[in-house]
Amino acid sequence: xxxxxxxxxxxxxxxxxKPGSRTPLQKMSVVxxxxxxxxxxxxxxxxxxxxxxxxxxxxxxxxxxxxAESPPPSVADVPAEKILSTSDxxxxxRIVAVVNNDxxxxxxxxxxxxxxxxxxxxxxxxxxxxxxxxFLNKLIDNRLQLQEAEREKVTVEDExxxxxxTERMKKFGATTMEQFTKMVRDQGLSLESIRKHLRDSLxxxxxxxxxxxxxxxxxxxxxxxxxxENRPKLEVGLGYHARHILVQPEDVNSEAAWEQAKRRxxxxxxxxxxxxxxxxxxxAFSRDATAAxxxxxxxxxxxxxxxxxxxxxxxxxxxxxxxxxxxxxxxHIFRLVSKDTLEGDGLVRxxxxxxxxxxxxxxxxxxxxxxxEIKQRAIIEFRM
Numbered sequence: 001x002x003x004x005x006x007x008x009x010x011x012x013x014x015x016x017x018k019p020g021s022r023t024p025l026q027k028m029s030v031v032x033x034x035x036x037x038x039x040x041x042x043x044x045x046x047x048x049x050x051x052x053x054x055x056x057x058x059x060x061x062x063x064x065x066x067x068a069e070s071p072p073p074s075v076a077d078v079p080a081e082k083i084l085s086t087s088d089x090x091x092x093x094r095i096v097a098v099v100n101n102d103x104x105x106x107x108x109x110x111x112x113x114x115x116x117x118x119x120x121x122x123x124x125x126x127x128x129x130x131x132x133x134x135f136l137n138k139l140i141d142n143r144l145q146l147q148e149a150e151r152e153k154v155t156v157e158d159e160x161x162x163x164x165x166t167e168r169m170k171k172f173g174a175t176t177m178e179q180f181t182k183m184v185r186d187q188g189l190s191l192e193s194i195r196k197h198l199r200d201s202l203x204x205x206x207x208x209x210x211x212x213x214x215x216x217x218x219x220x221x222x223x224x225x226x227x228x229e230n231r232p233k234l235e236v237g238l239g240y241h242a243r244h245i246l247v248q249p250e251d252v253n254s255e256a257a258w259e260q261a262k263r264r265x266x267x268x269x270x271x272x273x274x275x276x277x278x279x280x281x282x283x284a285f286s287r288d289a290t291a292a293x294x295x296x297x298x299x300x301x302x303x304x305x306x307x308x309x310x311x312x313x314x315x316x317x318x319x320x321x322x323x324x325x326x327x328x329x330x331x332h333i334f335r336l337v338s339k340d341t342l343e344g345d346g347l348v349r350x351x352x353x354x355x356x357x358x359x360x361x362x363x364x365x366x367x368x369x370x371x372x373e374i375k376q377r378a379i380i381e382f383r384m
Contacts, residue, residue: 097136098381099143109136144374146200149207156202164198212367218358226354231342234350236302240339242313243278243295246288248330258326265324265331272321278335287330295335314339 094106112135113128126134166177174180181191227234247265249257268285272278279294286295302310309332312325316336324331340346 095383097140098383099140100147100379102143102147104136104139104143108139112139140380141371142204144371144378145204145207148211148374149203152207152210154203154206154210156199156206160202161195161198164202165195168198208367212370213363216359216362216366218355218362222358223351223354226358227351234342238340238342238346239299239301240314241299241337242297243282243335243337244288244290244297245282245286245295245333246330247285248287261331262324265333269321269324269333
């Protein structure tokens with residue numbers, strides 16, 4: 001059976017803390033951080049993945065309806081000292097904002113800031129004033145999304161909440177639900193409050209999936225355009241593997257010595273072309289620091305070596321040996337072992353990476369537009 005989520009506090013019927021109950025400042029622990037992750041960030045761990053795996057040709061989202069000319073009230077207009085004031089004993093239940101008919105309390109906001117600081121263990125960073133405005137905006141966005149889920153008749157089954165709760169329990173080191181429950185109670189929280197945070201997160205994830213994610217798609221034309229516009233940047237990330245022999249002249253100031261060193265380098269190259277072992281010859285004759293490793297330069301990213309050296313190496317095909325190349329150090333012989341390219345399997349991987357990038361960008365843009373749309377038609381009141 002479907003179950004409705006627990007009702008949120010309204011302006012007309014707002015609960016107050018009982019005497020002697022724990023304040024948000026007292027609820028600080030690993031378990032309390034769990035509550036923060038669900039309350040403040042909404043459902044970031046579900047709704048904002050590093051990439052979005054929903055692909056396919058989906059119909060484009062309809063254009064958003066016209067927005068009101070007057071922008072909604074902003075938390076930026078509220079003095080931070082009013083948001084953060086803790087002088088009143090009723091701080092926990094003081095209403096700081098109303099979103100349609102739902103109240104956001106100063107206790108919720110203050111707890112968000114305290115737990116954020118504990119989670120990040122910051123000695124520096126944003127001030128309380130900055131965090132107050134940032135988190136109040138997040139709480140408002142979260143409340144708007146939950147209201148949309150209710151309007152869309154989105155539901156979450158008890159089994160879904162239990163499954164998520166089990167995953168969270170494992171991440172926090174509890175081996176049994178009894179142990180996890182004790183951890184929660186020891187910090188003045190309840191398992192039901194944790195379940196409610198999880199249910200809200202799942203509701204948010206589902207409504208975002210319906211209103212945002214299903215309206216995002218990436219076409220092959222999008223990928224082609226991005227590929228051509230960013231090809232130089234994409235190539236920078238490609239790697240290659242090479243080996244190297246350095247033959248140095250006996251006297252760097254003598255041109256005759258340079259010519260003699262070149263003949264030795266050409267002789268070594270001839271031996272390699274006739275079947276000689278590059279690594280063994282490097283160990284015996286190379287004067288480079290990599291000689292002991294058979295001249296192995298390892299796997300390099302483009303841009304790590306001097307441009308002239310890298311150009312020589314990358315002009316080779318895998319397995320090919322370069323002609324001796326002169327630098328200020330001596331004569332170099334290079335063997336390209338392998339290199340990544342924007343072709344074949346490499347191209348397939350790059351195109352998938354581009355798809356992920358574009359999906360994420362479109363998802364974020366669509367979500368921002370959706371949040372702006374529902375905020376424009378909402379009644380948001382600040383009560384400081």
